[in-house]
Amino acid sequence: MARQLDEQIAARFPVGRRLRVLDVGMGQGTQALRLARLGHQVTGVEQDAELVDAAREALAEQPEGIRERVRLVQGDGRDTGVHFLPGSFDVVLCHGVLMYVEEPDALVAGLARMLAPGGLLSLLVRNGDALAMRPGLSGDWAGALAAFETTACLPHARMDSNGGTPARLGPDVRADRLAALTAMLAGLGAPLHAWYGVQVFTDTAADDAPVPPDLETLLAAEERAGRTDPYRTVAALLHLCGVRG
Template sequence: MTRQLDEQISGRFPVGRRLRVLDVGMGRGTQALRLARLGHQVTGVEQDTAMIAAARQAVAQEPEGIRERVRLVQSDGQDTGVHFLPGSFDVVLCHGVLMYVEEPDPLVAGLARMLAPGGLLSLLVRNGDALAMRPGLGGDWAGALAAFDTTAHVPRPRTDSDAGIPVRLRPDARADRLAALTATLAGIAAPLHAWYGVQVFTDTVADAAPVPDDVETLLAAEERAGRTDPYRRVAALLHLCGVRG
């Protein structure tokens, strides 16, 4: 996903331009810190206490020049209009958040309002058109049949292997369909510009599985599949990029 995001940023903005980035639901700040290291001014928003504490700790370990480019706000991301003025950001990230929001349209519209004209909105969502893939490949035929008729999704229990922090797990997790989000983005004047699949081949791999020796080849295969039909359409996650008109 990082490669996909960088492709969209480099294709929209001049090389060397310092961007204003808003990362809503930043987790422990992986993308926020990466972009700050590249010279961008980043505001990270996170609701979970453990996650934002981990992000603050990570920021504190960075050199001063990077620390001063990062601002952290504890919030659920649905009140961006309270914290920021419309048009305040060149790039808005919202990765892995919509699956925990019952009605995503108001949140997406609020995020789009934060974008300056020509700004990039990056969404990472659970793919509601491919929910039968994981149970089907795992031999859970009843689960596969049930998944065709729902957008409800219960993620596997797992722990962030790098930080030992439990990943957000809620019984009301849900997924989004590509056609519905495409219509939403068009309706809020940030039409879909590009989209990718994420975790096309690796969604069913056990969390405890060791990283393979040929991980770069694995990433190359995932990246190629994530931009190629029909593979990207059955990815576990979708990465959608809208552009503010």
């Protein structure tokens, strides 16, 4: 996902430009710190106090120059209009958040308003068109059949969307369909510019699976599949990139 994001940033902005980045639902701050290390000014928003504390601890270990480029805010991503002015950011990230929001329209609309003209909106969502894949590949035929009729996700472990520790999805987690999000982004003035699949081959990996020795080859295979049809259409997650008109 980080490689996909970097590709889209490089396509939208001049090399060396320091961008204003808003990371809503930053988790432990992995992406926020990564982008700050690349020279960008990053504001991270997270509702969970424990995750904010973890992000602060990670930030404290960084050199002063990086610490100065990061601002951490504890709050709900739906309150962006309270904290920030419209058009304040060049890039807005919302990774692994919409799956916990029952009605995502208002949240996404608020995020789109935060973008300056030409700004990039990066969303990572559970793929509602591929929910039958995990139970089907695991031999849970009843679960696979049930998944065709819903966008509610079955509980299972997942890797924190910003690169942190695994977290367990609860019964209230939901998924989004590509067509619905495409229409939503178009209606908000930030039409879909590119989209990728994430976790095409690795969604069924055990929670405690060790890092394989051929990790770089695994990542190369995932990255290739994530941009190639038909593989990306059955990925566990979708990475959508909209551009503000």
